[in-house]
Amino acid sequence: MRTMKEPRGYAATPRTRPVRDPAPSKWGYRWQRWMLTPGVRTGLRLGVPTLVIGLIGTAWFSNDANLAVVTDRYDQIKAAIQHRPEFMVTGLAITGADEELASQVAELVSVEFPVSSFDLELEAMRAKVAALDAVSDVYVRVGDAGALEIGITPRQPVALWRTAEGLRMLDDNGVFSGDVAGRAERRDLPLIAGDGAKEHMTEALALFRTAAPIATRVRGLVRIGNRRWDMVLDRGQRIQLPGEGAEAALARVIALEDTQDLLARDVILVDMRNENRPTVRLQQDAVAATRNAVTTGASN
């Protein structure tokens, strides 16, 4: 007779009650499942630390003194970097402009050197210079050796325009390129006047070219009624041109001048407005003289 021993590792006295194995409550179960959801886990791992750091940061920065410390320090570092010699601009180099324009531009830009290139507002500077009448195009850049380079393409004046305010220079697009005190200053430029003259620059320039043989006598072109041109010569002579085909009409006049010295005669007006009926008006004295000559038989 022997008593059977229970296998090793088990309690000697049999347990009569079931193993304690409590079921989770419904809400406990749900809570655990919720905490195992990937989104929630990620949220707890990343979201909560981010939130805490954010809150601490906000609380700290909400104190003005703390904020000031940070911004001051930031400004200091920023200035220290910006004022390094590599970033300094020490001089102004203006190219492509005559002296007068260059001094005007330098005055306009008005930069105190040396200055950090971070403090220069090149775009605004360029806009300011480009707004000058005499400047057609301009580039502004910080070039080699810390020079502020301003490259100017000046406008080329091709004509003078007489207005009530005075004489102005125009380029070939009819844009102002500067004022002139008197006609004598720019004898090389032809003169135009009248309403709408500016808008018809190309036609005016073509007429001046046609009139090249009598260039010495030409005073200028006058736009009449913003419709057609009158060419004014010295000695009070005037060539009235039609609105359409003015160039051809003028060419006819030049041809007449070539062959018959029309303009050298005592003519005050050549009216070419009607191409079928060119008209020439004599001076008052010439009319009288002609009459006298007819009556006295002095002609021939």
Place this chain on the structure above:
Amino acid sequence: MRDLYETQRAMRNVRKAAMQRGVIAILDIGTSKIACLVLRFDGPGRAAQTDGVGALAGQSQFRVIGAATTRSRGVRFGEIDAMQETERAIRTAVQAAQKMAEVRVDHVIACFSGARPRSYGLDGAVDVETGIVTEADIGRVLASCETPDFGHDRDVLHAQPVNFALDHRSGMADPRGQGGQRLATDLHLMTVDATAIRNIFFCIKRCDLELAGLASSAYVAGVSSLVEDEQELGAACIDLGGGTTGISVFMKKHMIYSDAVRMGGEHVSSDISMGLQVPMQVAERIKTFYGGVVATGMDDREMIEIGGDTGDWERDRRTVSRAELIGIMRPRIEEILEEVRARLDAAGFEYLPSQQIVLTGGGSQIPGLDGLAAKILGQQVRLGRPLRVQGLPQAATGPAFSGAVGCALFAANPQDEWWDFDIPAETYPARSLKRAVKWFKDNW
């Protein structure tokens, strides 16, 4: 029939979704324990692809990442008896498994053993329309099987095509793409009590889980504990569970018969409890530690202290010889095995080419059971353990877990079921239109 088809299809879709997410839980709802495994699927592409049978018979594409077992409450004969209690037990198991896996599971494949399974063999045949068998033809032939009248309170749990025959050639596994005139099929249909299924549905739903599949415990135990050639040549798997003993007969890798005996290990325990006048827990413990079925001379002299729970430790110290214990256990186990024998005989098991019998389930751990079973069931008896799957804890590799492990295998490699094929559209309108056109052609 029709709404069951829908339900099973819906479950299949849920299972696909779960596979996509990669995590699925296996729930084995048994009478004595509820086991929960959490599987992680790596997807078919990530497992090492080899020609033919891969590692672990192609089962390496999943890994067990959580396992938990709890004492079952509220389950009798493999059926849910008290909903609240069962729900709590399921919650316990699922929570512990989730905790181990550190992942939340939403989809569950459940298996259960009870609910009076009943097997039907059906056959159907159709003419192949195009001369080449297509998927639609398979759907049609499956639908052409004449469904027996199994009663309105029963539901189909498995409906698996086990054989296809094309003209005179039979025994085909996959006739798709082959040419022939007449396609016939054999379908194994298994029905269970509808209320049992409904209760499981509700229980799992109340645990905030979604049911992704249902399987019979007998079937999945066979899947996990029969080796391949046994499944191929014919074998029966006897799953000795707590409240029921499941029987599944396999042939050509398909289950062809399934049944259950409504007796199991708990009945043995209750016999001991009644015979020795001890509480159920003590009886269970004595059975586990000292139980057996073959008494020898030695056993008369081996005394077991069964104690008494009266508190009078001096006088109430009863002992019982092991032979007496065996004398109580053996008749009940014999009864169970006789019953199994009767069911197998009814199923015509003796006509199978191989009559291997595999004992598995928690009850199969009784020492000497294989000898006793050999006397009753036939000579080819062995004890089966579930297939080894990756990541399964040592504690869950015993024969008691063959159902759970089999369910995991079932989840990884589901058998084709009838509802996996498109029902041949009761294309009634189309067909009647065709008929009308034909009538016009014939008569005008």
